[in-house]
Amino acid sequence: MNFRDALNSGKFVVTAEIGPPKGTDIKEMLHDAEMLKGKLDAVNVTDNQSAVMRINSLSICKILLDMGHEPILQVTCRDRNRIGLQSDLLGASVLGIKNVLCMTGDHPDAGDHKGAKAVYDIESVQLLRVVDSLNNGRDMMGNEMKGATDFFQGAVVTPEANPIEPQLMKFEKKVSAGAKFFQTQAIYDIDKFRDFMKHARKFSVKVLAGLVLLKSAGMANYMNKFVPGITVPPGLIEELKAAGKEKALDAGINIAARHIKQLRDEKICDGVHIMAIGAEDKVPLIMERAGLL
Amino acid sequence: MIITKKREHNDLMENIKNCNSLFLLGCSECATLCGTGGEPELRAMKEMLEAEGKRVTGTFVSKTGCQVLGTKVELKQFKDALAETDCILVMSCGAGTQTAVELFQDKPVYPANDSLFLGNMTRIQMFDERCSLCGKCILDKTGGICPVTACPKGLLNGPCGGTNNGKCEVSADIECAWVRIYNRLKRLDQLEDMKRIAEPKDWSAHKKPMSLNAREKKEEVEK
Ligand code: SF4
Numbered sequence: 435m436n437f438r439d440a441l442n443s444g445k446f447v448v449t450a451e452i453g454p455p456k457g458t459d460i461k462e463m464l465h466d467a468e469m470l471k472g473k474l475d476a477v478n479v480t481d482n483q484s485a486v487m488r489i490n491s492l493s494i495c496k497i498l499l500d501m502g503h504e505p506i507l508q509v510t511c512r513d514r515n516r517i518g519l520q521s522d523l524l525g526a527s528v529l530g531i532k533n534v535l536c537m538t539g540d541h542p543d544a545g546d547h548k549g550a551k552a553v554y555d556i557e558s559v560q561l562l563r564v565v566d567s568l569n570n571g572r573d574m575m576g577n578e579m580k581g582a583t584d585f586f587q588g589a590v591v592t593p594e595a596n597p598i599e600p601q602l603m604k605f606e607k608k609v610s611a612g613a614k615f616f617q618t619q620a621i622y623d624i625d626k627f628r629d630f631m632k633h634a635r636k637f638s639v640k641v642l643a644g645l646v647l648l649k650s651a652g653m654a655n656y657m658n659k660f661v662p663g664i665t666v667p668p669g670l671i672e673e674l675k676a677a678g679k680e681k682a683l684d685a686g687i688n689i690a691a692r693h694i695k696q697l698r699d700e701k702i703c704d705g706v707h708i709m710a711i712g713a714e715d716k717v718p719l720i721m722e723r724a725g726l727l
Numbered sequence: 728m729i730i731t732k733k734r735e736h737n738d739l740m741e742n743i744k745n746c747n748s749l750f751l752l753g754c755s756e757c758a759t760l761c762g763t764g765g766e767p768e769l770r771a772m773k774e775m776l777e778a779e780g781k782r783v784t785g786t787f788v789s790k791t792g793c794q795v796l797g798t799k800v801e802l803k804q805f806k807d808a809l810a811e812t813d814c815i816l817v818m819s820c821g822a823g824t825q826t827a828v829e830l831f832q833d834k835p836v837y838p839a840n841d842s843l844f845l846g847n848m849t850r851i852q853m854f855d856e857r858c859s860l861c862g863k864c865i866l867d868k869t870g871g872i873c874p875v876t877a878c879p880k881g882l883l884n885g886p887c888g889g890t891n892n893g894k895c896e897v898s899a900d901i902e903c904a905w906v907r908i909y910n911r912l913k914r915l916d917q918l919e920d921m922k923r924i925a926e927p928k929d930w931s932a933h934k935k936p937m938s939l940n941a942r943e944k945k946e947e948v949e950k
């Protein structure tokens with residue numbers, strides 16, 4: 435079953451993230467991808483995440499597709515203008531990529547090429563409209579194309595953004611621009627997330643809760659301090675601390691598994707998106723402990 | 728106004744290494760307010776150059792350095808000093824420098840300043856960029872705060888996921904433009920403006936080089 439059908443069938447879907455490496459040695463990434471095969475509803479391939487230059491998302495999506503994965507192409511607006519974006523989307527379509535995740539993208543300032551010219555010719559909401567237009571056989575200028583795309587398009591949202599109101603307004607704009615599914619920024623407070631879902635459920639879109647695997651109390655503290663829109667509650671940090679250095683990752687896996695189980699059992703959202711960030715090989719274990727495998 | 732800052736000393740000296748004599752041209756408008764091209768700066772530049780063994784044949788702060796004809800008329804009184812000099816050193820913005828380039832076909836003209844942005848002066852010699860001259864203003868839709876300029880990503884449809892307690896993800900020194908816009912629209916009871924999806928910007932309104940003949944337009948109106 436492809437990703438779109440899985441979501442529409444009401445199945446609790448699981449996706450995970452694969453970050454293309456910097457450089458041409460993709461052995462490790464292929465190994466991780468192999469381990470995840472047959473376990474996920476889709477793999478999400480990042481687009482020069484954190485503005486750090488790496489292999490492009492499209493090539494890796496194609497490799498994963500050929501391996502039998504269902505890839506989600508992440509597309510950011512940071513590096514390409516409207517011509518480049520549309521052209522790459524058409525390219526993705528003819529290569530057989532069916533899912534796209536439209537995002538604005540981290541500023542070059544966050545990455546390893548700080549002097550790069552930030553493009554942002556269009557942004558996430560407008561990109562969603564572009565995809566909708568390509569799906570309808572026209573480019574964004576309304577020019578008729580020979581052959582339309584057939585993308586299942588999604589977007590991102592930060593449920594714990596502060597302040598939240600403008601973020602929710604943007605969420606609604608993304609819905610009306612054609613987003614069919616949403617992947618959230620990492621959430622750790624299920625009760626707070628439930629509040630967000632109350633709002634999101636007013637719209638006919640699917641929502642995958644974002645889960646970043648906690649590897650240590652230090653990492654949790656770091657995210658609290660430096661990553662906007664992510665809050666790890668003190669209780670979870672205590673749990674990681676109590677586990678001790680050696681067992682912290684194991685505790686993180688338990689936390690993720692527990693959250694997935696709760697989200698699914700209580701039908702809070704439509705699925706989860708697991709971001710293991712360098713520990714992709716732990717994804718099957720998380721799923722196993724969540725009772726998904 | 729156009730915000731300028733003094734060029735690196737070494738860059739400047741490298742530019743003028745083959746010039747024994749210089750004429751200094753400042754500007755009484757923006758460059759004076761920025762402290763880069765008024766009387767005191769010209770005096771300091773003259774002293775510095777003389778200390779470096781150069782000769783300054785004359786100095787003048789033009790009324791408006793980007794005004795070509797006016798500057799030409801003003802400079803008539805310096806005919807001799809200008810004939811004598813090896814080069815012209817312009818202490819205004821890039822536009823003022825190119826006024827001199829147009830007026831002095833046979834002499835090298837060098838910029839003494841780097842031109843940075845169109846700025847608002849918030850206090851004496853403190854400047855903020857609020858408009859980036861995009862060619863098609865959208866302030867009517869954004870509560871009068873320009874996201875093209877104030878948001879490092881130039882987003883048109885609301886904040887990215889990086890807003891952090893109202894600060895921008897790019898720098899904690901920047902207030903998130905979209906949180907400011909949201910707060911202002913809310914205060915004005917105009918949040919509807921933020922709910923409408925903004926179309927991609929038409930950057931052809933900003934095609935370089937721009938020029939405008941306002942005279943022609945006036946005549947059209949008269950007809
Ligand atoms: S939208 Fe912003 S950059 Fe464009 S003209 Fe208006 S203030 Fe200037």
Ligand code: SF4
Pocket residue numbers: 877878879880881882885886887888889890891894895896897902903904905906
């Ligand atoms: S945090 Fe606000 S100002 Fe900064 S890039 Fe995002 S939307 Fe723009």
